[in-house]
Amino acid sequence: MASLHRLCQQTQAQALPASATGRAASYMLDRWPQLELFTKPNKGHVLIDNNPVERGIRPTAIGRKNWMFLGHPSAGWRTAVIYSILGSCKLAKVNPYEYLVWALQHLATATTSDVGLVTPLDYLAVKEQR
Numbered sequence: 001m002a003s004l005h006r007l008c009q010q011t012q013a014q015a016l017p018a019s020a021t022g023r024a025a026s027y028m029l030d031r032w033p034q035l036e037l038f039t040k041p042n043k044g045h046v047l048i049d050n051n052p053v054e055r056g057i058r059p060t061a062i063g064r065k066n067w068m069f070l071g072h073p074s075a076g077w078r079t080a081v082i083y084s085i086l087g088s089c090k091l092a093k094v095n096p097y098e099y100l101v102w103a104l105q106h107l108a109t110a111t112t113s114d115v116g117l118v119t120p121l122d123y124l125a126v127k128e129q130r
Helices: 002-014 020-030 032-039 051-067 075-092 096-109 112-117 120-129
Strands: none
Touching (some): 020 032, 096 120
């Protein structure tokens, strides 16, 4: 990272400020602290690339054409809701089946103000209290 930083500084010093190279070097140096963040310890796990995200959305991207015609106008919205719920379960490391069983039982008796308290994270909190 240090040699990249030096190279960028040298490039900025040699290039005309309005040139594409000069603008690129300035852009990179202006954002250097954010770029360097992934190398700092105790700052969380920040990846330099987004390959895990790309792999995560691949099934949706591949199936998009197949799901374009789901049979009913509101079916696409319902599918999006289900994907969001399952994605939230995956992020929270919650078993989707167990969560859905728990959530449907709680939603049956929930008031409008209680609906926001039936998330995968709420399920985890209740599960840990047991």
